[in-house]
Amino acid sequence: MHGTTILLIEVGALLFALGMLGRLGRRVGLSPIPLYLLAGLAFGHGGLLPLSASEQFIEIGADIGVVLLLVMLGLEYSAGELVGNLRASARSGVMDMLLNALPGAGYAFLLGWGWQASIVLAGITWVSSSGVIAKVLGDLGRLGNRETPVVLSVLVIEDLAMAFYLPLVTAVLAGAGLIGGVEALAVALVTVVAVLVVAIRYGHAISGFISVRDPEALLLSVLGLTLLVAGVAAQLKVSAAVGAFLVGIALSGPVAYSASQILSPLRDLFAAVFFVFFGLSTAPADMPPVLLPALGLAVLTMVTKVLTGYLAAKRVGIALPGRIRAGLALMPRGEFSVVIAGLAVASGLEPQLAPLATAYVLITVVSGPLLGRLPDYAWFKALIRRFAGQGTSVRAAQSY
Amino acid sequence: MRVRVEQTPLPGIGVRHDLVTSSGRTVGVVSHRNGRRDLVLYDVDDPDSSLASIPLTDDEAEALADVLGASLMLGQLAGLRQQAAGLLTEQIALPAGSPYVNRRLGDTRARTRTSASIVAVLRDREVIASPGPSFLFEANDVVVAVGTREGLDGVTAILAGDH
Numbered sequence: 001m002h003g004t005t006i007l008l009i010e011v012g013a014l015l016f017a018l019g020m021l022g023r024l025g026r027r028v029g030l031s032p033i034p035l036y037l038l039a040g041l042a043f044g045h046g047g048l049l050p051l052s053a054s055e056q057f058i059e060i061g062a063d064i065g066v067v068l069l070l071v072m073l074g075l076e077y078s079a080g081e082l083v084g085n086l087r088a089s090a091r092s093g094v095m096d097m098l099l100n101a102l103p104g105a106g107y108a109f110l111l112g113w114g115w116q117a118s119i120v121l122a123g124i125t126w127v128s129s130s131g132v133i134a135k136v137l138g139d140l141g142r143l144g145n146r147e148t149p150v151v152l153s154v155l156v157i158e159d160l161a162m163a164f165y166l167p168l169v170t171a172v173l174a175g176a177g178l179i180g181g182v183e184a185l186a187v188a189l190v191t192v193v194a195v196l197v198v199a200i201r202y203g204h205a206i207s208g209f210i211s212v213r214d215p216e217a218l219l220l221s222v223l224g225l226t227l228l229v230a231g232v233a234a235q236l237k238v239s240a241a242v243g244a245f246l247v248g249i250a251l252s253g254p255v256a257y258s259a260s261q262i263l264s265p266l267r268d269l270f271a272a273v274f275f276v277f278f279g280l281s282t283a284p285a286d287m288p289p290v291l292l293p294a295l296g297l298a299v300l301t302m303v304t305k306v307l308t309g310y311l312a313a314k315r316v317g318i319a320l321p322g323r324i325r326a327g328l329a330l331m332p333r334g335e336f337s338v339v340i341a342g343l344a345v346a347s348g349l350e351p352q353l354a355p356l357a358t359a360y361v362l363i364t365v366v367s368g369p370l371l372g373r374l375p376d377y378a379w380f381k382a383l384i385r386r387f388a389g390q391g392t393s394v395r396a397a398q399s400y
Numbered sequence: 401m402r403v404r405v406e407q408t409p410l411p412g413i414g415v416r417h418d419l420v421t422s423s424g425r426t427v428g429v430v431s432h433r434n435g436r437r438d439l440v441l442y443d444v445d446d447p448d449s450s451l452a453s454i455p456l457t458d459d460e461a462e463a464l465a466d467v468l469g470a471s472l473m474l475g476q477l478a479g480l481r482q483q484a485a486g487l488l489t490e491q492i493a494l495p496a497g498s499p500y501v502n503r504r505l506g507d508t509r510a511r512t513r514t515s516a517s518i519v520a521v522l523r524d525r526e527v528i529a530s531p532g533p534s535f536l537f538e539a540n541d542v543v544v545a546v547g548t549r550e551g552l553d554g555v556t557a558i559l560a561g562d563h
Contacts (some may be wrong), residue, residue, distance in 0.1 A: 318448050
């Protein structure tokens with residue numbers, strides 16, 4: 001058969017299988033991310049059904065997937081929102097970083113990995129999945145809750161922090177050493193601040209270039225601009241993902257809204273390809289030895305996330321049940337952890353990292369949303385009430 | 401008397417408005433960026449948590465706002481009537497041939513001439529409370545006026561173009 005024919009068959013079968021899996025997941029209330037990762041494991045080298053002809057296509061698709069994931073994330077926030085959030089919740093953000101990145105870094109040292117790998121693992125355990133968490137909060141009807149803004153602002157700060165973390169990791173992984181990493185960090189800092197200032201001052205002007213009227217032109221111009229800036233950013237060693245994120249932030253108002261509407265099916269497609277690709281790069285045979293370490297790391301960093309949410313909610317005067325809800329909601333790790341691990345895999349660092357990250361994300365992204373439901377059960381509420389009754393009463397604690 | 405509505409941004413989602421009623425309950429509205437609105441009722445025991453979150457379409461939200469707003473206004477008028485004996489409230493339909501269709505409320509000089517006040521206008525089942533002098537009348541408007549018997553008769557006559 002012709003090469004293209006096999007490619008069509010493989011890609012078609014893969015996407016169809018993903019569609020079925022996603023539907024299954026939705027029925028049982030599961031995010032599609034773990035299913036896509038598992039599908040990647042099944043299709044990868046040494047898996048059940050290795051793909052041959054479409055690997056290159058999937059690799060390019062995965063790169064585009066990361067870019068689209070990030071531009072959509074940027075489109076969700078306006079520059080003003082980011083800066084306002086940074087001002088209001090910077091302390092929660094720093095606490096979040098200390099409580100969740102340090103255990104990851106320490107764990108890598110414990111496993112006997114180098115400092116590069118420990119920087120990577122720190123990022124993997126640091127960042128919660130804003131996509132999964134926003135979905136869970138919506139599904140559980142918690143968007144109106146008073147602790148929800150706390151959860152969201154932790155997510156926003158993590159996402160913004162990625163604009164600095166990703167260039168640092170990219171430089172470190174490229175073998176630039178610590179000084180190269182700091183250099184990349186400085187470049188990223190200048191770029192991000194410049195983009196934020198320009199977006200706040202001249203946001204309408206940038207968005208004015210792009211018309212909302214014609215959906216086709218809007219799709220092509222926004223997608224083109226995003227890929228272009230992502231490519232230039234990668235060339236400048238600021239990481240393509242960050243370039244895309246900044247494009248999303250710079251666009252505002254109706255253009256941002258229409259663009260996110262129009263790009264979201266594309267994002268769904270290529271993000272699925274991206275998660276599968278990451279699964280592909282892991283051989284299923286490498287998984288069993290890392291399962292236990294991954295479980296240990298997951299338990300450790302899920303506890304630290306609960307603590308993060310608890311403390312962040314306490315700072316703004318939320319009562320005990322709300323603090324626990326905020327903490328449990330923050331547990332799932334997802335797309336960013338996979339993006340970070342993907343960078344490390346591409347550079348050939350530490351062969352155990354990819355299977356560990358896969359297992360880690362699978363554990364947290366499946367158990368996190370399930371545990372996040374706990375506070376809705378009557379026995380759990382009663383438990384908290386009894387616990388709270390011993391100290392100050394729940395009512396007295398709501399003094400704001 | 402003034403109600404404090406608190407506004408909280410929800411990054412990536414929209415904005416939440418909420419208020420604590422005089423009975424101590426909290427009611428909120430989550431406005432999503434895509435136009436969806438949720439009416440949120442909070443738990444008494446745990447005021448941080450929402451008991452129910454009810455999605456409303458544009459039409460439903462508008463209808464609910466109408467009902468709540470109108471009953472508030474009628475309640476105030478009824479109170480006014482009890483307070484001051486001899487003061488009446490009346491709904492006066494703007495006659496089709498009224499000279500004030502498409503003219504401003506200020507042009508009627510109703511308050512100066514009759515000492516009765518136009519406190520609201522009902523238009524298409526909507527209540528426009530406390531219209532200002534630059535308010536523009538339209539055909540089929542119904543005017544809600546407060547005043548003495550003679551004053552209200554005077555407003556009726558002015559709107560009909562008899563003066």
